[in-house]
Amino acid sequence: MSNNTPSTKVLPGFMELLPADQLLFNSIKETIRETYESFGFSPIDTPLIERAEVLLSKSGGETEKQVYRFLKGKNDLALRFDLTIPLARYVSEHFHELAFPFRRYHIGKVYRGERPQRGRYREFYQCDIDIIGKESLDLMNDAEIPSVIYAVFSKLNFGKFLIKINNRKIISGLMEELGIKELSVDVLRIIDKLEKIGEEAVCEMLQEIGITEEQSEKIFAFLGLSGTSTEIIEQLRTLGVTAKQFALGVNELECVVANLALLGVPEEAFMIDLTIARGLDYYTGTVYETTLVDHPEIGSICSGGRYDNLAKKFTDKKLPGVGISIGLTRLFWQLTEVGIIKNSATANTNVLVIPLTEDLSTAISIAKTLREQSIATELYAEKAKMKTKLSYANKRGVPYVILVGEEEINTGRYGLKNMETGEQVECTIDELAENLRA
Amino acid sequence: MSNNTPSTKVLPGFMELLPADQLLFNSIKETIRETYESFGFSPIDTPLIERAEVLLSKSGGETEKQVYRFLKGKNDLALRFDLTIPLARYVSEHFHELAFPFRRYHIGKVYRGERPQRGRYREFYQCDIDIIGKESLDLMNDAEIPSVIYAVFSKLNFGKFLIKINNRKIISGLMEELGIKELSVDVLRIIDKLEKIGEEAVCEMLQEIGITEEQSEKIFAFLGLSGTSTEIIEQLRTLGVTAKQFALGVNELECVVANLALLGVPEEAFMIDLTIARGLDYYTGTVYETTLVDHPEIGSICSGGRYDNLAKKFTDKKLPGVGISIGLTRLFWQLTEVGIIKNSATANTNVLVIPLTEDLSTAISIAKTLREQSIATELYAEKAKMKTKLSYANKRGVPYVILVGEEEINTGRYGLKNMETGEQVECTIDELAENLRA
Numbered sequence: 001m002s003n004n005t006p007s008t009k010v011l012p013g014f015m016e017l018l019p020a021d022q023l024l025f026n027s028i029k030e031t032i033r034e035t036y037e038s039f040g041f042s043p044i045d046t047p048l049i050e051r052a053e054v055l056l057s058k059s060g061g062e063t064e065k066q067v068y069r070f071l072k073g074k075n076d077l078a079l080r081f082d083l084t085i086p087l088a089r090y091v092s093e094h095f096h097e098l099a100f101p102f103r104r105y106h107i108g109k110v111y112r113g114e115r116p117q118r119g120r121y122r123e124f125y126q127c128d129i130d131i132i133g134k135e136s137l138d139l140m141n142d143a144e145i146p147s148v149i150y151a152v153f154s155k156l157n158f159g160k161f162l163i164k165i166n167n168r169k170i171i172s173g174l175m176e177e178l179g180i181k182e183l184s185v186d187v188l189r190i191i192d193k194l195e196k197i198g199e200e201a202v203c204e205m206l207q208e209i210g211i212t213e214e215q216s217e218k219i220f221a222f223l224g225l226s227g228t229s230t231e232i233i234e235q236l237r238t239l240g241v242t243a244k245q246f247a248l249g250v251n252e253l254e255c256v257v258a259n260l261a262l263l264g265v266p267e268e269a270f271m272i273d274l275t276i277a278r279g280l281d282y283y284t285g286t287v288y289e290t291t292l293v294d295h296p297e298i299g300s301i302c303s304g305g306r307y308d309n310l311a312k313k314f315t316d317k318k319l320p321g322v323g324i325s326i327g328l329t330r331l332f333w334q335l336t337e338v339g340i341i342k343n344s345a346t347a348n349t350n351v352l353v354i355p356l357t358e359d360l361s362t363a364i365s366i367a368k369t370l371r372e373q374s375i376a377t378e379l380y381a382e383k384a385k386m387k388t389k390l391s392y393a394n395k396r397g398v399p400y401v402i403l404v405g406e407e408e409i410n411t412g413r414y415g416l417k418n419m420e421t422g423e424q425v426e427c428t429i430d431e432l433a434e435n436l437r438a
Numbered sequence: 439m440s441n442n443t444p445s446t447k448v449l450p451g452f453m454e455l456l457p458a459d460q461l462l463f464n465s466i467k468e469t470i471r472e473t474y475e476s477f478g479f480s481p482i483d484t485p486l487i488e489r490a491e492v493l494l495s496k497s498g499g500e501t502e503k504q505v506y507r508f509l510k511g512k513n514d515l516a517l518r519f520d521l522t523i524p525l526a527r528y529v530s531e532h533f534h535e536l537a538f539p540f541r542r543y544h545i546g547k548v549y550r551g552e553r554p555q556r557g558r559y560r561e562f563y564q565c566d567i568d569i570i571g572k573e574s575l576d577l578m579n580d581a582e583i584p585s586v587i588y589a590v591f592s593k594l595n596f597g598k599f600l601i602k603i604n605n606r607k608i609i610s611g612l613m614e615e616l617g618i619k620e621l622s623v624d625v626l627r628i629i630d631k632l633e634k635i636g637e638e639a640v641c642e643m644l645q646e647i648g649i650t651e652e653q654s655e656k657i658f659a660f661l662g663l664s665g666t667s668t669e670i671i672e673q674l675r676t677l678g679v680t681a682k683q684f685a686l687g688v689n690e691l692e693c694v695v696a697n698l699a700l701l702g703v704p705e706e707a708f709m710i711d712l713t714i715a716r717g718l719d720y721y722t723g724t725v726y727e728t729t730l731v732d733h734p735e736i737g738s739i740c741s742g743g744r745y746d747n748l749a750k751k752f753t754d755k756k757l758p759g760v761g762i763s764i765g766l767t768r769l770f771w772q773l774t775e776v777g778i779i780k781n782s783a784t785a786n787t788n789v790l791v792i793p794l795t796e797d798l799s800t801a802i803s804i805a806k807t808l809r810e811q812s813i814a815t816e817l818y819a820e821k822a823k824m825k826t827k828l829s830y831a832n833k834r835g836v837p838y839v840i841l842v843g844e845e846e847i848n849t850g851r852y853g854l855k856n857m858e859t860g861e862q863v864e865c866t867i868d869e870l871a872e873n874l875r876a
Binding site (some may be wrong): 005007009011015016018025037038039044048049050053068072089098100101111123133136137141151264347348349364374376377379382392395 | 443453458460480481487547589799810817
């Protein structure tokens with residue numbers, strides 16, 4: 001090792017876990033994957049590297065400034081910063097080979113060279129599902145998506161969660177009604193801050209962009225609507241807004257909420273929240289956010305919505321879709337921070353076989369027998385002191401240990417030790433697997 | 439879509455699969471992962487981006503020339519081109535938090551900007567296991583690694599395979615004995631071509647670098663040894679080679695082969711092959727290659743070996759290790775080429791529910807009931823003609839379909855149609871899950 005030894009630290013903004021945490025991370029990822037599959041979503045796996053022109057638009061939004069972009073030979077390349085543009089490219093490229101509606105899931109890493117700060121990652125997993133229609137896509141799909149959210153977070157068991165649903169046509173319709181359609185984007189951006197800065201500050205900001213007091217009042221009357229889903233829908237209909245978009249949005253929202261109940265999502269797991277708008281330009285109908293009831297500070301853990309046209313950059317085909325994304329790397333960090341995910345030291349190995357004699361053949365044969373019965377088994381093969389062997393078992397976090405000494409080999413009876421309770425059961429080789437399974 | 443529409447094709451040298459193939463690919467990857475875990479290997483997942491100085495050595499080998507390297511701000515970065523250097527960095531960085539021997543698996547993408555050609559990929563999955571010791575690592579581990587290879591390819595069921603084992607100390611010892619130690623690297627490089635170019639051509643090449651006829655004869659006598667493992671070991675011992683390295687290598691090989699049998703790997707699945715050398719500088723003892731008996735043209739499908747020191751670039755700690763790698767992307771391509779993997783059109787969805795009435799509520803409730811019983815269920819929600827609906831079922835490749843029409847709703851009996859055989863079973867909602875499971 002010289003003075004020129006490179007730093008072995010991961011780059012700032014990159015997550016690297018120890019094996020026990022990695023197991024936990026992977027098990028969450030696997031639960032999400034399994035659930036996505038159980039709803040009939042198919043996996044895709046696109047290259048991390050794309051042509052820069054595929055990923056970047058001419059305008060160049062905030063996210064695009066953060067893109068990792070580089071030349072390889074004369075090729076202008078970039079690392080994907082989301083899974084949506086690769087989906088758009090994929091669907092356009094394989095259009096004729098896919099069955100529509102195309103239901104895909106994609107779990108993979110994406111890259112954004114953000115300024116590093118606590119809990120913000122430059123490399124992170126996104127777990128996305130989308131349903132893409134050809135020309136049209138039934139509103140039923142807008143209800144199925146949150147039923148997937150419900151299944152995912154029920155299984156993950158991170159505590160009580162709430163799926164908040166809205167429809168952007170309703171807000172658009174209201175703006176149209178108030179004659180401030182052209183200010184929509186600004187108004188939505190200001191309303192988005194409501195929870196953070198409060199009603200008064202929002203009112204002032206609205207005035208600054210030219211919203212009258214009367215208009216403001218109507219906006220707040222709208223945002224203030226509350227009650228059950230049925231009650232909110234009713235109240236929306238009595239507001240007297242005549243813009244077509246508004247009525248359309250209310251009807252869609254009503255339909256989504258009704259189907260959501262039919263799909264088995266219980267009342268307490270979802271609500272209409274008229275303040276939710278999501279990324280302003282992209283979504284065109286239903287939008288979702290999901291929050292942990294006891295940890296609102298985490299913000300939305302799963303968001304998405306309906307869009308009119310996935311891939312207009314790549315194809316003339318009209319491809320409406322609806323989808324959601326879970327930013328798993330950040331979520332894992334947040335859940336660890338608030339203590340919902342606890343640093344565990346459990347290994348994926350069920351049992352560690354520790355030979356105490358020089359001849360390893362009995363220990364080997366025990367490991368072989370257990371593995372044949374699908375029990376994840378590790379064999380400690382190093383020549384070491386007893387203390388070193390047990391300290392390995394502890395550090396590794398294996399739940400069970402089998403010591404194989406001369407006495408055990410002679411009597412054919414082995415002690416199966418529970419490393420947590422210290423309890424030990426004596427049994428034959430054949431009984432070991434049975435006991436481990438119980 | 440304008441004239442400036444970017445190409446939606448993947449870049450040359452990148453693999454992108456359709457969903458049915460992706461499912462197949464993923465199931466192979468999952469079998470490998472499960473097997474690795476069953477032997478007590480823990481997962482790690484390191485960043486794809488590393489500091490260039492971590493990945494690249496001053497000398498800069500062939501592989502390093504192919505590296506994707508770029509600046510982000512003032513950081514000199516690169517995409518990993520294998521999983522070994524990231525492992526070396528990981529072990530050095532987390533040395534005090536890891537339990538040794540450290541058994542890790544890593545399944546992830548790596549990047550090499552090779553000249554694109556059929557079956558060569560610039561982005562590909564590697565599936566690696568390694569066991570890293572602190573200061574020392576018992577030879578037993580050299581036997582456990584091929585027992586993992588055996589388990590993996592038994593489960594994958596690609597046909598008969600053969601694990602070829604050698605020990606580089608034997609060849610090194612022979613070279614020492616022949617007084618051509620300094621020519622070792624060249625000799626090994628030439629011998630490596632034996633299968634390709636034949637004995638005569640090899641002889642000529644050996645002469646060209648200054649190997650005498652007598653030396654050549656001894657080398658060929660050595661390479662020509664054959665028989666069972668026991669026979670080869672015996673013959674090696676009667677060659678009369680006195681170099682220490684040679685005897686050490688023979689002893690190690692004997693021990694590995696004996697333990698391999700104890701670990702339950704049958705005789706017909708492995709053999710000693712003295713011609714195997716592997717990457718010349720890295721490995722220092724046991725080396726492995728694995729071939730498909732009926733498809734030798736594919737070459738090695740899983741290779742690896744023992745090395746003395748994993749991370750001397752990063753740490754003063756001595757970290758001997760042994761490991762293997764499966765290059766899954768290329769292997770998948772090769773297996774498809776020779777017809778071992780067959781393009782399947784099977785979906786991961788077990789059943790597709792197709793409503794025939796406008797009111798979807800019964801169909802929804804069937805989907806809900808099936809999903810609750812862990813049956814991957816898809817609901818076709820689009821308003822479409824019967825023909826479109828069935829054509830979706832066919833294109834999607836779902837094995838079962840349930841049609842939900844007015845009659846079915848009224849009688850409470852639903853037809854469960856096997857899409858392959860065309861057979862149809864009539865049953866109640868409750869019986870659907872039972873039938874699907876059977």
